[in-house]
Amino acid sequence: MPNTRSKGPQTAFRWALPMAAGLVVIGGSIAAWLVLANGAQANACPVRAAQAQIIDAAATGELAALNGTGTGRGYADMAFKDASGAEMSIADFAGKALLVNFWASWCVPCREEMPALDALATEYNSDRFEVLPINLDIGEGGLEKAQAFLDEGKFANLPLYADNSFTAFERLKREAVAIGLPATLLLDPEGCELAVLQGPAEWHTDDGRAVVEALIGLRG
Secondary structure (H helix, E strand, C coil): CCCCCCCCHHHHHHHHHHHHHHHHHHHHCHHHHHECCCCCECCCCCCCHHHHHHHHHHCCHHHCCCEECCCCCECCCCEEEECCCCEEEHHHHCCCEEEEEEECCCCHHHHHHHHHHHHHHHHHCCCCEEEEEEECCCCCCHHHHHHHHHHHHCCCCCCCEECCCCHHHHHHHHCCCCCCCCEEEEECCCCEEEEEEECCCCCCCHHHHHHHHHHHHCCC
């Protein structure tokens, strides 16, 4: 059954959980909170509460589970590879607002979500916004499995980017941003986190468009 509920106290509570988890970690060891495995700082961005609130307010109906954050986490240095194996990072997309979706070919909800993400990318990808899928198939033949799924689906605007070391997603888990797949980040053009979605969503709907248009609109 479609999720048509509006934002409410439960959403606010879910938003508070990762923030509370961060505060607990700070209390225990501020150095551990600040330093990630790749040396990046968790608070690499300024707090963007107003922008996150705009995204949160737009996230209703099918996107009600999306939570505005904007607490200062930055991902410009988050590394992954393209289909040829070349090293890339979020910084390579600087200047674009991003919908970063973490997926794997063995993840059934991920597979079900991909057609809607491709349709959203077809409609909105531009010099201002991009859907950025990052595959997490690991082990021997992982990239081949991911590419085979994308080829089978004939997704016109979902190229293969991959983190087959799982480093990027482990970073999200340490920061209590994500616990499973699929997981989605909404980032501003500087790679700063504005919202997080744990689980799948019907992105190519009026509700999904409202969120993307709110994100793009933050640039004025």
